[in-house]
Amino acid sequence: MNRFLTRENLLKWAPLLVLIALIAFFSIINPNFLSVRNFARLFTNASPALMVAIGVTFIILMGSIDLSMEGAVSALAVIFCYVLLWLGGTVAGLGVLAIPAILLLGALVGAVNGLIHVHLRIPSFMSSLAMGFVGTGAAILMTGGNIVKINDEIFRALLTERVFGFPLMVYVALFFLIVGSVILSHTRIGRNFYAVGGGEDLAHASGVNVKRVRVWAFALAGFYFSVAALLQVAKLGQAESVTGSNLMFISITSVVVGGVALWGGIGGVWNALVGVLIVAVINNGMIVIGIPDFIQDGVLGIMVIIAVILSTDRRTVAFVK
Amino acid sequence: MSTFIKDYIERETISRRNFLLATAAGLTSAAIPGAFGGGAAMADAGGWALAWSYRDRASAYWNAIVSGGEAYTESLGLKKDAMTNLINEGSSEKSLADIKAFLAKNNGKAAIACDANDSPNARPVAEAVKKAGGYISTIWNKTDDLHPWDIGDNYVAHISWSGEKPSEEAANILIKAMGGEGAIVHLGGIPANIPAIERLNGLKNAIKKNPKVQLLDSQPADWDTTKAAALMSNYLTKYGNKIKGVHCANDNMAYGVLQALKAEGINLPVTAFDGNPEAVDMVMKGELLATVFTNPHWGGGIALGLAHQAALGKFKPSEEPKAHREFYGPSILVTKADADAFKKKYLDSTPKYDWSDRWGLSAGQIEYK
Known part of the structure; x- marks a missing residue:
């Protein structure tokens, strides 16, 4: 028994325990919370944020940060809608090409982001934030402040068609979650993310091309941002210059709450999943049990701090900055 | 700066601008400012x-x-x-x-x-x-x-x-579509914004006059489509099919509400506010019950x-x-009955206004409570 109840194990599973405790708490107060329909709603709303959180996990694992998600998702969503409309407006025809096009573009944008960070030697915090602004600006420029609507029922089936009670987009998110997990645990590039995050000098001395690893990570993050953009369009049937708004707060919070260490080297995409679910459950649960709206933000903030206290091993960190 | 110098600079700036305008238009004389x-x-x-x-x-x-x-x-x-x-x-x-x-x-x-x-x-x-x-x-x-x-x-x-009166009118249409009874949820703007407060008050006024209608809940979705979609689905969990109508404080949030309902295959009457072109299209198609145009x-x-x-x-x-x-x-309520005419008049082509008619469209002096 003691073998399982080590401090290390507890810390590793703490975010999941927090999530289970939250679900139990809200379910006791309002039984409606624990229903397939509610979980379908929760997962549907959380899917785009989950994709962004996974994308940024790759970066945070290296001890860097990517803050370009809001602008990137807005711009990619808008471009996707325009390309889809230009190719006939339905994924039943040529329009289906818009999907690989936007995934590729997302990876390219991410790679550019990474190249700027690595080769111009700008801290990732600053370079990615700046790229995010470029993305928002591009989205405003393209739309002129208007909304681009997608009425293709086949593409929207991602939201409207259900399997086992969950919309198709939830399965798409699940698929990319597993892909992310495989990348981290079964590929060299994935292991290199940990190596760079655990100790960049050591990784470099061991022959890892740190610069290339970094650019790959940003490209991968960009790819996941484009998946988020697709899911966001599937969910809302439209894109505009604010489609990516609020994704920065929720994704970074989720990743940290889920137990990915901001100083790098610790965590993975499953932590991101648990983190996104914790934040989504708190948000959903507060409304379901009827907490007054003016204290919801405050409660969310306090719960985030508690979750971080429970789920990160701050004893191993010499100092916090 | 003395007025003389100020006037001189002004005159020079003006004539230079006229000169540039004239050159751009391919005219040889800069002396006809009214030409354009x-x-x-x-x-x-x-x-x-x-x-x-x-x-x-x-x-x-x-x-x-x-x-x-x-x-x-x-x-x-x-x-x-x-x-x-x-x-x-x-x-x-x-x-x-x-x-x-x-x-x-x-x-x-x-x-x-x-x-x-x-x-x-x-x-x-x-x-x-x-x-x-x-x-x-x-x-x-x-x-x-x-x-x-x-x-x-x-x-x-x-x-x-004023958000209060038109919001009340939209709520009345919503209540009528609900058959005069049942429960309404409201999605509001950023709580401290005056229009958010007024639009919620409008709904409350309408509910006061209809004793068979109740306000189940009103929460802010910060004028945002994504937040509104999440809020609406949370309302569905909390209240299920008790909800008979949805009152939104702006168009953008109504778009999110409609998508959250679409995901569940639920049809509910929804009203909005702002009269944006997309919303007017939705009113014409019957997806939205009404919106309010503020010109x-x-x-x-x-x-x-x-x-x-x-x-x-x-x-x-x-x-x-x-x-x-x-x-x-001005505030104009747009419903299915008049959406077509409204669109032709205000959105398909922008009406030409006589700007010397300064208060022609005023809806009265601002009142403070």
Whole structure:
């Protein structure tokens, strides 16, 4: 028994325990919370944020940060809608090409982001934030402040068609979650993310091309941002210059709450999943049990701090900055 | 600077601008300033620089406001870019700094229309304009204790849009569609925003008059589509099929609500507010029950027009009644019955307004509670 109840194990599973405790708490107060329909709603709303959180996990694992998600998702969503409309407006025809096009573009944008960070030697915090602004600006420029609507029922089936009670987009998110997990645990590039995050000098001395690893990570993050953009369009049937708004707060919070260490080297995409679910459950649960709206933000903030206290091993960190 | 030098520079600037305009148009003579405009209007706005100070271009609403300002500018025989865009990006500090810089650049000879971004910022903005000798009209944001007549002629007018009455009218249509009974959920804007408060009050007024209708819940979704979709699905978990109608404080949130309902295959009557083109299309298709149009094009044009016409001395603000200094802009309820005609009149082609009819569309003096 003691073998399982080590401090290390507890810390590793703490975010999941927090999530289970939250679900139990809200379910006791309002039984409606624990229903397939509610979980379908929760997962549907959380899917785009989950994709962004996974994308940024790759970066945070290296001890860097990517803050370009809001602008990137807005711009990619808008471009996707325009390309889809230009190719006939339905994924039943040529329009289906818009999907690989936007995934590729997302990876390219991410790679550019990474190249700027690595080769111009700008801290990732600053370079990615700046790229995010470029993305928002591009989205405003393209739309002129208007909304681009997608009425293709086949593409929207991602939201409207259900399997086992969950919309198709939830399965798409699940698929990319597993892909992310495989990348981290079964590929060299994935292991290199940990190596760079655990100790960049050591990784470099061991022959890892740190610069290339970094650019790959940003490209991968960009790819996941484009998946988020697709899911966001599937969910809302439209894109505009604010489609990516609020994704920065929720994704970074989720990743940290889920137990990915901001100083790098610790965590993975499953932590991101648990983190996104914790934040989504708190948000959903507060409304379901009827907490007054003016204290919801405050409660969310306090719960985030508690979750971080429970789920990160701050004893191993010499100092916090 | 002596008035002589000031006048000299002004004259030079004006004639240089005319020269540039003329060259651009391929004319050989710079002596015909009226050549580009319609008749009597001077091609230089009478020596006054024009500007609109507002939040950003990321929404249909502000774009419509700007289009009104540009339409006014063009009515003077100028190109629309003769009006300067001062974009504050949601920062009150930038709003004030931009306006001060614009005043300084034009030696105070500026006619400005402005949404001060938040209420307390309206006073420093108005005072800066007065000090420099410019003229300003404001819309939306202003504290209740600030009045144009207290500042003087330089603070020409303030325009706002009452959310309460039109919101109540939209709620009445919603209640009618629900058969006069059942429960409503409301999705609100950012809680401290005046329009968010007024639009919720409108709904509450309607519910008071209909005892068989109750308000289940009202929570903010911050005017945002994504947040509204999440909030609506959370409402569905909490209240299930008790919900018989949805009242939204703006169009963008209604789009999110409709998608959350679509995901579940649920059909509910939904009302919105703002009268954006997409929302009007949805009203025509029957997806939305109603929306409220506030004619931002006219608001944007007349706000600039009032400041400029006062600057030109075409009317003296202090001689006007208070109802001409602080007034509500128009609100039009758009329902399926009139959406088609509405779209033709206001959206397919922008109506041409006579900007010298300064208060023609006013909906009365602003009331404080």
